[in-house]
Amino acid sequence: xxLYLDPAQIFWxxxxxxxxxxxxxxxQFDYWxxxxxxxxxxxxxxxxxxxxxxxxxxxxxxxxxFSEMVKALLPRMTEQTDLSETEAILFAHWLPDLHMGxxxxxxxxxxxGLKNCFGFAISDRGLSAPxxxxxxxxxxxxxxxxxxxxxxxxxxxxxxxSKVVDDLQPRNAAAILRLDPSNKAGLEYRxxxxxQYDADADIAASIDGLLDHFGLLGEQATVIGPDTLVSxxxxxxxxxxxxxxxxxxxxxxxxxxxxVEPSRDHLLLCQDGRHITALAFKGEDQ
Amino acid sequence: xxxASFSRVFPEQTIAVEDCVMAAGNQPLEAKAFRRIxxxxxxxxxxxxxxxxxxxxKMLDDLQHGQSVLPDxxxxxxxxxxxxxxxxxxxxxxxxxxxxLADVDQIYEMDQNCCASLFWALDAANNMLNRGTANCVVIxxxxxxxxxxxxxxxxxxxxxLGDAFVGLVVDGQTNGTQISDxxxxxxxxxxxxxxxxxxxxxxxxxxQVKLTTKMLDEMDFDPQSGEPILPHNINSFIWAQYCxxxxxxxxxxWLNLLADYGHCCTTDAFLNIDRFQSDETTDSAVLIxxxxxxxxxxxxxxxxxxxxxxxxx
Numbered sequence: 001x002x003l004y005l006d007p008a009q010i011f012w013x014x015x016x017x018x019x020x021x022x023x024x025x026x027x028q029f030d031y032w033x034x035x036x037x038x039x040x041x042x043x044x045x046x047x048x049x050x051x052x053x054x055x056x057x058x059x060x061x062x063x064x065x066f067s068e069m070v071k072a073l074l075p076r077m078t079e080q081t082d083l084s085e086t087e088a089i090l091f092a093h094w095l096p097d098l099h100m101g102x103x104x105x106x107x108x109x110x111x112x113g114l115k116n117c118f119g120f121a122i123s124d125r126g127l128s129a130p131x132x133x134x135x136x137x138x139x140x141x142x143x144x145x146x147x148x149x150x151x152x153x154x155x156x157x158x159x160x161x162s163k164v165v166d167d168l169q170p171r172n173a174a175a176i177l178r179l180d181p182s183n184k185a186g187l188e189y190r191x192x193x194x195x196q197y198d199a200d201a202d203i204a205a206s207i208d209g210l211l212d213h214f215g216l217l218g219e220q221a222t223v224i225g226p227d228t229l230v231s232x233x234x235x236x237x238x239x240x241x242x243x244x245x246x247x248x249x250x251x252x253x254x255x256x257x258x259x260v261e262p263s264r265d266h267l268l269l270c271q272d273g274r275h276i277t278a279l280a281f282k283g284e285d286q
Numbered sequence: 287x288x289x290a291s292f293s294r295v296f297p298e299q300t301i302a303v304e305d306c307v308m309a310a311g312n313q314p315l316e317a318k319a320f321r322r323i324x325x326x327x328x329x330x331x332x333x334x335x336x337x338x339x340x341x342x343x344k345m346l347d348d349l350q351h352g353q354s355v356l357p358d359x360x361x362x363x364x365x366x367x368x369x370x371x372x373x374x375x376x377x378x379x380x381x382x383x384x385x386x387l388a389d390v391d392q393i394y395e396m397d398q399n400c401c402a403s404l405f406w407a408l409d410a411a412n413n414m415l416n417r418g419t420a421n422c423v424v425i426x427x428x429x430x431x432x433x434x435x436x437x438x439x440x441x442x443x444x445x446x447l448g449d450a451f452v453g454l455v456v457d458g459q460t461n462g463t464q465i466s467d468x469x470x471x472x473x474x475x476x477x478x479x480x481x482x483x484x485x486x487x488x489x490x491x492x493x494q495v496k497l498t499t500k501m502l503d504e505m506d507f508d509p510q511s512g513e514p515i516l517p518h519n520i521n522s523f524i525w526a527q528y529c530x531x532x533x534x535x536x537x538x539x540w541l542n543l544l545a546d547y548g549h550c551c552t553t554d555a556f557l558n559i560d561r562f563q564s565d566e567t568t569d570s571a572v573l574i575x576x577x578x579x580x581x582x583x584x585x586x587x588x589x590x591x592x593x594x595x596x597x598x599x
Contacts, residue, residue, distance in 0.1 A: 038368045038433065067477070100367070101479030103579055109474035119472075121398075 001142040003179060004186035005281060010257040011076045012152075012175035012250050018068035019098070021059040029054055036159050053161045057098070064172035065098040066091075066153040067107040073176045074111055081178060083112050088140050088148035091121040092133035094249050095154040095170060104151060127270040128194065128277035130175075130249045135192035135279070137179055147180040154248035168245065175250040175257075187266060187281035190214040194277045203232040206276055207269070211235075214280035216265040224255045225269030229276060239264070252279075287412050289463040289587065290355075290422070291455035292559050293348035295341050296547060297332040301436060306446050310437040320446075325522030325541065329439065329448030329548030332432040336449075338369070342380055342426065345453040349424060350386040357455060359392040359420035361407045363427035365400050365551035365577065366480070368434070392420065400480055401518065402470075402575040403427070404552040405583020408456070409468045415458045422457040429551045439548075444491050445520050448548035452556040463563065467572075467586040469504050473497065476580030487578070494524045494576055499532065501582045507572050509534040516562065516573040516587075519544045519554040540571075552577075562587060 032054040040047035077083065089105045097104070105119025118140070122133040130152045137148050153174035158165055191214060197206045207229065211221055219237030223230050230240040241259045243251040252268040260266065261283075268279040303326055307317040321327055332340070360381065381387045392414075399406045404427040414420035428451030431439055439447040456465065476493070478486040498518070507513065509532040517525060517539050525539045540558050550557060555573035562571045570588040577583070 034435075035368070041433075042368045099478070099481065101481040101579065103472075103474075103477045103479055106472060106474035106477035106580065110477055114474070119474075 001181055003138055003141070003181055003189040004183040005177070005179065005189055006183055006186040007257060007260040007262065009077070009081065009178040009180070010175065010253055011073050012173065012254040012257055013069075013073060014247065015064040015069050015072065015172040015174070016062045018064040018072065018172070021061070021063060025058045028058065032058065032159065039159070051160050053158055057157045057159050060157050062172065063098055063157060064155050065102065066093065066104045066155065066174070067099065067102055069153050069155075069172060069174035070104060070108055070151055070176065071111060073174055074108070077176055077178065078112075083149070083178070084114070085147060086112065086114055086117055086149055087144060087146035088118045088137060089120075089151065090133045090137045090148065091119070091151040091153070092130040092249055093121070093123050093153050094126055094129055095156075095165070096158060097153075098155050098157055104153070108149065108151060126272040127249060128272055128275070130253065131192055131268070131270060131277045131279045134177070134179075138189060141179055141181055145181060147178065147182070150177040150179060152176070152250045152253060154250065168248070170248050171246045173247040173250040173254070175253040177253060185284065187260075187262060187283060190216070190280035190282050192277070192279055194275055196275050198274070200232070203229055203276075204234055207233055207267070208235060210269075210276070210278045210280070211267060214267070214278075214282075216267055216280055216282065220263070220283060221265040221267055222259065222261065223267045223269065224252055224259065226251075226271050229269050229271055287408075287415055287456050287465045288459040288461065289454060289465055289559070290457050290459065291349045291351070291353055291453075292563075293345045293453035294553070294557055294560070295345060295451050297330045297449050299331050299333065300328045301331050301439070302328045303446060306436055306440040309435065310440045310442070312442075323523055324445065325544050326446050326548045327545045329446050330450065332430045332449050334432055336430045336432040338430070338451075339380060341451055343384055345426065345451060346384045346386045346424075349453045349455050353386075353455065355422050355457065356386060356389040357420075357422040357424040358389050359394070359411070359414055359423040360387060360390045361394045361396060361411060361423060361425045363396045363403045363407045363425060363552055364429055365397065365403055366429060367397055369429065386424070390424075399581035399583070400577030400579050401551045401554070402577035402581040402583035404452075404556060405468065405573075405575050405585060406470060406581075408454075408465060408583075408585060409470055411456050412465075412468055415456070422455065425454045425456070427452050427454075427556070428553050445549040448550045450547065450550035450553045450557060452553045452559075454556065461590055463590065464588045465585055466588065467505055467584070469501060469584045471497075471501055471504065471582040473580030473582075476578070479579035482578075490578055490580065494520060495527045495531065497576050497580070497582050498524070498528055498574060501574055501576075501584045502532070502572065505572055505584050505586065512538060512568075514562070514565075514568055514571045515539045516555040516558045516571050517541060518574050518576045519547070519549050520576065521549070559587070563589070
């Protein structure tokens, strides 16, 4: 199945406070301190009291649960697109939700009034989760001949302290994309690929190899990715767009939506250690 | 899909409803009313320092008994996100040490569908067997709340949580007890799940009869058939309502474990498998689990027909 992605059907934003803390939640500190200790032990990890981030998690002035971010973005899409026939919703994230236990896909189905829709969440694979989810949704839609939504979100407050999060300083950010096989115009989806490289000196060749693998033409391609990857690109005619790391999983789609030139090919990249994961789109009218 | 082997374990130690109700700061009178209305007298609990490695080797020994084929996939299921593994070996290390798991090359852990998670695991196993990605799957499901404060077991006007584990081995053989009609339903209105507001949880609890009815209807359960229901042991009040609404005889809902074991989360329906297999008056039963978040799972078990009589596997 050939899938054309309409860049106008990508919406993203960063958020501040969407769920104000309530004073009575301070009474829950002891409960959640105990919870986070059990959470560590449950996962086979040692716990020190200083590992808890409960006060910040509950009472921070800029709390944004995933469902509230999605709720804020959905009307922007429904204003111009009828989503009542959506048959699949995939949700991708890296960092955990502020609300534990909430099903973001079920929330979205409920918001949209969808009765016969399949929902699934993909995480535990770092920054590549939304790329993998995009490709998984594409395959699902190919088999079912129906339209679907990809939801992406991350947020900044964790129940426990994390050096990774301290270093990253994530924002509350989300993106939603509509994948509609009936689109006849837009950028043609060319696929998903994950490659490993041995040394930084190999990054340029790896990206060159990805462009070649997807049949994207260097002189009319835009490579979107983190500075660590795109700064290595040195191909005549290639444009680069650096993604904003603090937007986490939404970053490549935010940059794509903002910088897209429909006639150009686009290669979206993310990096986890020495792995590069890519999504490729062929420009229109080529 | 054949149920090739089955095991269950309960702890010896008990906690009375009064202890749970009072631990949550309530009066003993509330416990008396709870017993009468909801049908739970006591629940079982593991010792405070319980670790799953305290029961898993024995369960695997039981499951291995009489098995000629070793499983190649292992699914660990728990209804709640926290599970007692403190100060003990991890599942991965057990996988390396127990001979019944020697051929396992796929390990999955499932808890997303709360108390219905074991049905989602059965569906996953069924898919793996049908697609040939596994030949034999061992599923261990259960919970221990032993290292949580006793008050956490009490859910006012709803249930009391007890500890238990079950083990199932399933494969694609066509002899023996067959598991079929696996149905999974989700109700997006209950998206807030396990940690929703009091209002959300209240709304979910009020929908239990409706959710149960919807599942049993989709499974073509005939209330007049006498086919037993191996129930989600949330409480007797909800099942009494279901029986009145549907015309199902009370005795057809096997609530025999409720009073002494309470609600053992995702294992409830499966804890009565041995009763089903030894009951000569029935050849099939429906199993049902209802999970917070609006997840409902169901399946049917059928004994094999052998020359006009029924035999247990």
